[in-house]
Amino acid sequence: MRTVAVDGSCTLFIQSRVKQHAELFLLLGMITPLGWLERVPTYKEQQEQLKEKDLHTFGFLGYPVLQTADVALYAPMRCRWARPGLAPGGGARDRPQVQPSLRQAPQADPGGAAPVPHRRAQDPRLDGRKMSKSYGNAVELGEDPESARKRIMVAVTDPARKRRNDPGHPEVCPIYWLHRAYSPPQTVELVDRECRTAGIGCVDCKKMLLQNLIPALEKHRAARAELDRNPGRVDELVQLGIKKATAVAEQTMTVCAMR
Numbered sequence: 001m002r003t004v005a006v007d008g009s010c011t012l013f014i015q016s017r018v019k020q021h022a023e024l025f026l027l028l029g030m031i032t033p034l035g036w037l038e039r040v041p042t043y044k045e046q047q048e049q050l051k052e053k054d055l056h057t058f059g060f061l062g063y064p065v066l067q068t069a070d071v072a073l074y075a076p077m078r079c080r081w082a083r084p085g086l087a088p089g090g091g092a093r094d095r096p097q098v099q100p101s102l103r104q105a106p107q108a109d110p111g112g113a114a115p116v117p118h119r120r121a122q123d124p125r126l127d128g129r130k131m132s133k134s135y136g137n138a139v140e141l142g143e144d145p146e147s148a149r150k151r152i153m154v155a156v157t158d159p160a161r162k163r164r165n166d167p168g169h170p171e172v173c174p175i176y177w178l179h180r181a182y183s184p185p186q187t188v189e190l191v192d193r194e195c196r197t198a199g200i201g202c203v204d205c206k207k208m209l210l211q212n213l214i215p216a217l218e219k220h221r222a223a224r225a226e227l228d229r230n231p232g233r234v235d236e237l238v239q240l241g242i243k244k245a246t247a248v249a250e251q252t253m254t255v256c257a258m259r
């Protein structure tokens with residue numbers, strides 16, 4: 001992550017140094033019904049998948065609320081403000097969503113006080129489950145090429161493509177979403193088109209992805225090595241990032257206080 005941040009394309013900061021994360025989490029926690037959190041699919045899924053861990057804690061149950069706060073602090077422009085009565089009959093569609101991936105949400109804030117993500121994020125889940133370090137199913141930025149190659153080649157794709165000639169639906173496939181992140185637009189268009197018509201198979205599609213993904217990972221690894229030689233640069237960027245993040249978070253909390 002450090003190497004992604006130092007090229008100036010994003011802000012690197014220590015979240016716990018921006019107190020507004022805790023403030024917004026607290027406010028959202030006050031208005032989020034327990035039932036909505038208990039219905040978050042990953043709440044039950046992870047309890048079943050990670051039996052060796054005790055996940056019967058408030059921290060785990062309330063984690064989607066914290067994640068919502070983390071995102072909403074910096075993305076209010078991508079959020080709609082929930083107000084009772086906007087949806088037909090003032091129903092659930094009008095409530096903010098709180099979910100781990102902001103994807104499959106139960107809703108919160110019947111009082112209409114919190115910003116909610118307007119768009120759904122896609123997570124490239126390589127084994128059909130939610131992408132998570134706990135599951136070991138994510139391609140990490142510092143991953144070495146051979147390990148990344150193995151993960152991609154065994155990744156689950158669109159279940160509709162059982163045979164080479166079956167047409168697919170790229171939007172449900174993690175490989176497609178990785179193409180969107182790492183491949184040039186013409187490749188993304190080609191994959192989108194040829195997957196739907198079974199013009200390409202999944203193996204070829206994955207190989208195309210690797211041609212773009214591996215060099216990107218190599219770039220991150222090289223940048224990381226450079227930073228390891230100059231740790232002071234990271235501290236500098238973090239301090240700047242904390243200031244920048246705090247300024248944005250303060251603005252969002254001011255808007256919250258006015259609602």
Ligand code: SF4
Nearest residue numbers: 158173175195202205
């Ligand atoms: S062709 Fe590519 S996008 Fe389509 S299902 Fe296979 S791997 Fe996914």
